[in-house]
Amino acid sequence: MAEALSVTVPRQMRITIRRHAAKLGIPTDHLPDDAPSPQEGLLRHLRAAGTTIAAAWFTLRGHAPSLPLEAQPYDLLVDMGDVVQRVQVKTCMTKREVTIGRRLPGTSKGALVPYGIDEVDAFFLLDGELSIFLIPISEVAGKLRISLAKHRRFRVGSAISLIR
Incomplete structure (x- = not known):
């Protein structure tokens, strides 16, 4: 959904969402992977x-x-x-x-x-x-x-x- 809105969700936020979903027993296999986006990877430098x-x-x-x-x-x-x-x-x-x-x-x-x-x-x-x-x-x-x-x-x- 974030991509459809052209919104970048930071990697750390995606990890947090997955962690909270796991605690609640909500499946997350439909969510995009937690690999850093190309822009996030470059911004590290x-x-x-x-x-x-x-x-x-x-x-x-x-x-x-x-x-x-x-x-x-x-x-x-x-x-x-x-x-x-x-x-x-x-x-x-x-x-x-x-x-x-x-x-x-x-x-x-x-x-x-x-x-x-x-x-x-x-x-x-x-x-x-x-x-x-x-x-x-x-x-x-x-x-x-x-x-x-x-x-x-x-x-x-x-x-x-x-x-x-």
């Missing part, structure tokens, strides 16, 4: 591909991205002609909320801290639908998480064609 997608996006618009040689709070330096922007790349698997905070160097499970306006100029965000957002730090300064719905005006495109 979204975090690793984020900076590369961002660099390609900027390059295709005539801007010159560079990777910092040393560890920095930003992922890319982007020469936009009249200004160089420090861009932090973030990805999320949903389309609702994205974490834009960071952990301090040397901590893997420490508390999140927000990026400062003296560290980054903008966030390049990719959500689970591969929508691309370019949000200036001035819009989200001091925040650890943001709702993408509240920042729709900063949506600048989509990378969906990369997986279809």
